Amino acid sequence: MPSASSTLPGNRRFRLLTVFGTTLSLLFATLLGAPAASANIQADPPSSEVLPPPTPGFAFPTPHSQEAHEPEDKFTAKWTRADARQIMAQSDANVETGENSMSPAVTMPEIPRDFPEMNDKVWVWDTWSLTDAEANQLSYKGWDVIFSLVADRNAGYNFDQRHWNARIGYFYRKTSADPFNDPWIYGGHLFPDGQSIGNTEWSGSTRLVARNRVQVFYTATTFTDRDARNRGGGGAPPDAAIATALGNISADSTGVRFANFQHTKLLEPDGVMYQTKEQNPGFAFRDPFTFEDPAHPGKTFMVFEGNTGGKKGDYRCKAEDLGYRAGDPYAETVAQVNNAGAYNQTANVGLAVADNAALTRWHFLPPILSANCVNDQTERPQIFIQEENGDTKYYLFTISHQFTYAAGMRGPDGVYGFVGDGIRSDYQPMNNSGLVLGSPTDLNLPSEQPEAPTEGQNGRQFQAYSHYVQPKGLVQSFIDNVDGRRGGSLSPTVKINFRNGVSEVDRTYGLNGLGPFGYLPTNVHK
Numbered sequence: 001m002p003s004a005s006s007t008l009p010g011n012r013r014f015r016l017l018t019v020f021g022t023t024l025s026l027l028f029a030t031l032l033g034a035p036a037a038s039a040n041i042q043a044d045p046p047s048s049e050v051l052p053p054p055t056p057g058f059a060f061p062t063p064h065s066q067e068a069h070e071p072e073d074k075f076t077a078k079w080t081r082a083d084a085r086q087i088m089a090q091s092d093a094n095v096e097t098g099e100n101s102m103s104p105a106v107t108m109p110e111i112p113r114d115f116p117e118m119n120d121k122v123w124v125w126d127t128w129s130l131t132d133a134e135a136n137q138l139s140y141k142g143w144d145v146i147f148s149l150v151a152d153r154n155a156g157y158n159f160d161q162r163h164w165n166a167r168i169g170y171f172y173r174k175t176s177a178d179p180f181n182d183p184w185i186y187g188g189h190l191f192p193d194g195q196s197i198g199n200t201e202w203s204g205s206t207r208l209v210a211r212n213r214v215q216v217f218y219t220a221t222t223f224t225d226r227d228a229r230n231r232g233g234g235g236a237p238p239d240a241a242i243a244t245a246l247g248n249i250s251a252d253s254t255g256v257r258f259a260n261f262q263h264t265k266l267l268e269p270d271g272v273m274y275q276t277k278e279q280n281p282g283f284a285f286r287d288p289f290t291f292e293d294p295a296h297p298g299k300t301f302m303v304f305e306g307n308t309g310g311k312k313g314d315y316r317c318k319a320e321d322l323g324y325r326a327g328d329p330y331a332e333t334v335a336q337v338n339n340a341g342a343y344n345q346t347a348n349v350g351l352a353v354a355d356n357a358a359l360t361r362w363h364f365l366p367p368i369l370s371a372n373c374v375n376d377q378t379e380r381p382q383i384f385i386q387e388e389n390g391d392t393k394y395y396l397f398t399i400s401h402q403f404t405y406a407a408g409m410r411g412p413d414g415v416y417g418f419v420g421d422g423i424r425s426d427y428q429p430m431n432n433s434g435l436v437l438g439s440p441t442d443l444n445l446p447s448e449q450p451e452a453p454t455e456g457q458n459g460r461q462f463q464a465y466s467h468y469v470q471p472k473g474l475v476q477s478f479i480d481n482v483d484g485r486r487g488g489s490l491s492p493t494v495k496i497n498f499r500n501g502v503s504e505v506d507r508t509y510g511l512n513g514l515g516p517f518g519y520l521p522t523n524v525h526k
Contacts, residue, residue, distance in 0.1 A: 041523060042386050043473030044497040046105070046504035051432050058089035059330040061432045062323030066501075068394075068422025071296065071353065071365060077418070077427040079371045079434055080323025081332065081342075086433035087411045091443045098456050100440035102412065105504045106431065108439050108494055109513035111463045113483050115491075118518060119186050122150035122169060123162050123488030125478040126203040126380065126466045129520050130214070133292045133300070135384070137471060138208055139175040139522040141251040146171050146520050147190065147206050147216075148478075148490075157230045159486050160451045164223045164238070165230070167191075168201045168216070172256040175525070179516035190216065190258055197243040197265050198222040203287045203380055203466075204242075208249070208526060214258070215359060216245045217302070219286035220265065237281035242267040242288045242304060242352075244360060264360045267352060272309045273366055274350055280312035284347070287380045290359070293423055294385070295392070300354040301423060302362065303381040303396070308346035308372055315343045317373035337373055337408065345376040345406035349398060351423070368424050369396060377404040378416075382469055383423065388499055394420050395498070396427060397436070397469045402447040402461070410447065412438030415467045415475065419501040428501050436503045437475060437496055439463045450481040459483035464491045471523050473497055473506075474515070490518030 054060055062080045069075040091101045100107055118124050129137040130145040138145075150169035151162035168191065171184035191201070197220030204218035220243040228234035247261035268285075269276045275283040290302045308315060317337045324331035337343075348367035355361040371378055377400050384395040396418045405411055415437040418427035430436050441461040448454055450462035462481040469475055473496045479487030492514040495506040507513040 041471035043499065044506065045499040046497045046502050048504075049500040049502045051502055052086070052090055055086075055089035057330065059085060059328045060325050061086050061429070063325075064428040065426045066420045066428050067426050068420060069424045071301065071351065071423050073424055074366050075424060075426070076348070076367045077369045077420070077425060078320060078323060079369060079374055079418070079427075079429060080321060081337065081374055081406075081409065082323040082325075083429045083432070083434055084374045084405075084409055084411065086429075086431075087435050088443060090431070090433060093444055095442060095444070097445070098442050098458050100458060100460075101443045102435075102438055102441060104507070106435050106438055107505060108414065108437055108464060109505070109507065110440060110460050111479060111482050111491060111514070113485055115479055115482060115485075115487070115489065116517060118184065118489035121153060121186065123153055123159060124148045124150055124169075124490060125162070125488065127476060127478065127490060127518075127520070128203070128205055128468055129470070129522070130206050130208060132208055132524065133290075135291060135471070136524040137520065137522045139525040140208065140249065140256065141526070142175055143172045143251050143256050144175050144177075144520065144522050145256055146184070149201070149203060150189075153488070159488055161230055162488070164200055164226045166200050166202055168204075168218060170256070170258065175522055179519045179521070184518060185255060187256060187258075191245065191261055195261065195263065196220060196245070197241060197263050198239065199226065200238070205289045207290065209246075212248055212250060214247055214249045216247070216261070217266075217288040217290055218243055218245070219288065221286070237277040237283070239277065240269070240283075240285045241265050242285070242302075266360070266362050267364065269306065270309065270364060273306070273364055274348075275307035275309050275312075275346070279310060280307060282312070282376075283307050284377060284379070289380070289382050291383050295422060300359055302352040302354070303368070303383060304350045304352070305377070305379050305381060305398075306348045306350040306367065307376070308348055308367075308370060313344060315346055315372065317343050321370075321373040332408070340407035342373040342406035342408060345371070345373060345404065347371040347375045347378040347400075347404070349378050349381045349396065369418060369427055373406050374409060375400050375405050377401060380466060380468070384469055391421070394422055394425060395430075396420070399465065399467050401465075402441065403449050405447065410443050411435060412441040412443065413450075413462055413465050414438035415469065417498070417503065430498065430501050430503050436498070437467065437494070437505065439465075453481065468520075469496075470520060474519070474521070476518070476520050492517050493519035
């Protein structure tokens, strides 16, 4: 094995921790060589498929039928306060201060503080694979290809200022590579300077649509005060639109290249279903994820992050947002929740449908999930479809922060999931709470932000974010803050087992639950 200090041109070798050695690399050889399979390769079942029982002293969760509705219907599922309060109901109130209070079943294993840097030129965060319309992860002419938000490590701004300097970059490596030893090769920015719709590129998804053609869906964000922000000032809300770019992909023995992108603006928030920047400077409208639904052949759908339309502060929490059962002695009242200001948090997961085969014209449908009075961010949503006991189940995965929860709510940074019988369903929060995979966190302590955690809090509470759920339940994320060391590199991949709305972290995967850093394996070869 090459020494830890060896390098590749323009790329710092993805150094290995001694615990991730050659022996472990053999564990993944069979998966790397697996034959092509259907989209969303089934996740393994958890050790128990029984939802957590009610916790004494807490309100019951909201009943959800999982019943499917037509995508065009007006029905919107609700992630209620009664649901989300189950996170605290299932948390241990008696752990030592600063320890992890959550169940191991929903806790990401700890990332070592001496994690390797993926690349010494750019910070890396939100990441996704080259896929087809069914979410298969594609090997292209013998190369695995991934896309990441990147920002220049050496441009003078700091890690937390990366958001308004973000570009989509790409990486590639041989499909036959050893994921423990062989680094991802940085190919540079996906789009030439000045070519994309906005001056900043945020997350999306990338599909191979023909033998040498790719279609990228991305968030086109424009900051009018980027220079001021880089100097520590600014604060004007950005413009945001969902855009697409159609271009060429090519590969040979030396690597992968992209060229000739043509960009089209697709959607901007309407102010009715999806909030605009005029209505709320902190609005969210981003992260397009497109997919085809076997129940609706010939149609292509998109989920994305949004906020409930209307001026910030005008919304008022309703009984259905709270979701408590009649007579529950531990229920909050609508007045209590509104008096606490919970109405300011209005996240939703939006839905759109394509109007043409080229996927350059779309129209909005009502949100498929709202988190009014619960949380203000439902980022990077994905739809994961799998067969369970003869039924087709639709899993909606999203990510959120602890600091975006509404007043009176508490939860970790991580993955949240919901299961139903169709794209638009009365989604059942997984594990009764919605929490699927959180960084180790003491939920008994106040919520914080990764740039300034308080001494005494769990040092891993911000270790990973922007999780991307892959076939077979593998989950990739990026490192943010591990015990005070800031990240900007890809995390070790972990695995979640789930079935019937119940999930469990697979701690037999890799070494104590941690697989290779930046492991996004392909399951179909093109």
